[in-house]
Amino acid sequence: MLRLILFILILLILDFYTFQAFKVTFKSQIVTYIFTFLSLVVLGNFFYQIFTFDRSNGIQFQFSLALILLVLFYVPKIFIAVTLLGEDIFRFFSYGLENDVRTSIEGGTTLGGRRKFISQIALGLAALPFASILYGVFRGKYNYKVLKYTLHFDDLPKAFDGYKLTQISDIHSGSFDNVEKVKYAVDLINEQQSDVILFTGDIVNNRAEELVPYKDVFGKLKAKDGMYSVLGNHDYGDYVAWESEEVKKQNLEDLKVLQKDIGFDVLLNESRYLEKEGERIALVGVENWGAGGFKTAGDLKKASSVIDKDDFKILMSHDPSHWEKKVIQDDYHYHLTLSGHTHGMQFGIEIPGWFKWSPVKWRYKYWAGIYEELGQYINVNRGFGYLAFPGRVGIWPEITVIELKKGSDNA
Structure with a gap:
């Protein structure tokens, strides 16, 4: 009050x-x-x-x-x-x-x-x-920007030197009102020709049916080493008064099936290996883990149970508070974490390379872009779609392309 x-x-x-x-x-x-x-x-x-x-x-x-x-x-x-x-x-x-x-x-x-x-x-x-x-x-809500980063790691397997990944996040398909703009963004993603596409959660606002009109559109996404996804807080249907718990569970199962039909391998506290020329890196995906009342279904230990501690690791976790509260202190050392969730509040001021500000910084310490702590990186994607406020002011929808390089960036 x-x-x-x-x-x-x-x-x-x-x-x-x-x-x-x-x-x-x-x-x-x-x-x-x-x-x-x-x-x-x-x-x-x-x-x-x-x-x-x-x-x-x-x-x-x-x-x-x-x-x-x-x-x-x-x-x-x-x-x-x-x-x-x-x-x-x-x-x-x-x-x-x-x-x-x-x-x-x-x-x-x-x-x-x-x-x-x-x-x-x-x-x-x-x-x-x-x-x-x-x-x-x-116009701003479809003003897609491709943001490119190069990250250097001394212990990156040599075969993955120059490996490119594209990250998208927070599609929120139930909010879209222009399918042609979404098709344009999908083409833009494919134009990056990354080795792998990684989606970090919130593909719908609440219901699986929201994704159905865009299933074929996102089904055109392509990457030679595959596409992987995790769940965000909105994907569980927690914000809907369902007829029964069974209907809610079925909605989640339908959503998983739709993502698989699109071509995503949905990681539910699981891991996969990406292999190249006899070497490999571990891709770890957790369910949503969020601070401040958001669902904490993510289980980092379970997701990493079948990989080696010394593996080079990329973690997909929807909410960046997970990285802050749990990941960076974990002794497994997750080289790169990919998150979303904040949307950059869809409102702020950015001068690329110089300045960025949004009111969301008062809620999330890590809210947009690349951060480094304890020799580990996180990228917080500003989101592909939008929610509640049907627009974006200064914080544009983002397609992230990250190139992994072996060695020091001073080399």
Whole structure:
């Protein structure tokens, strides 16, 4: 309840500053009041959808629309509020509270003119995220990016020097609304001509039937050394009120069959060897293991029970919190872990090679891209699809290509 009150308070503060910006900038009060009315409608609709939302029925269009409108209306207001708050702080220290009040009473124009100028700047700044969000909803969710990395390992078997793998994650097929865009992405994956394709979970939102319209599309994925997958938290159907436990179990079995029909070897706390020229690397796949209330079906010991401790190992584990909490401290030393789950929150700012930020960093320490700890690497894929918010702003859908190289990267 405290979080809800704080959330509402923040929204009201944003509305307060936005109202000021509109009132000062526009001569006609009609514009100000129309915008304020629309904001209240958006806010009211959002809370209505929140309080009537039944997750067991999946994410409905009405909820997604309410979320789009909330983000579209209120994220830009953050820019307005921060700008005007900065002006208020400046006014306080520059003029003093007493002088500020006196100027207002006497009808001085200096402060008013400056306020209008600052308000115009604030509205101009707000237009940037507004346009970005619109782009993210209509185009960004299919703005696929191929991100390429080269990782060096001294103990990589020589035969695998230059070995390429493609990772995809978080397809969430139940969210798609454009099959042609998905076909384009599948072609893009195949164009990488990687030796193996690895999928790290959440192929659906809730139900196996979501994958059926895209079965043939993903069935066109090809890799000479095969395709492997693991389950993510959404694949188990835990967020649906099923008729019975048997129906829920059957849904999971149907999902496994569909993945196999596509061509994936589904690893359920299991391992496989990838072999080349008489040498091999171990591919380990665990079921979902997540911190903070997510399913913990992953069993790392069981999955690695038939491989050797000294093998070069690639681990597929949907949730990066597994790597943080369990994997990097394991004495088996997993050279490379592949995860997804975070989506990069589908919202953030990235300048490749320079800067990346998303609010999801406050929830996950490892949330997007390559990280190294204790001589082990993880790649957290930003996701292929999208969930809840039907768009991506600054954090684009990702196809990861990783090339393994033997030796030091300084060689």
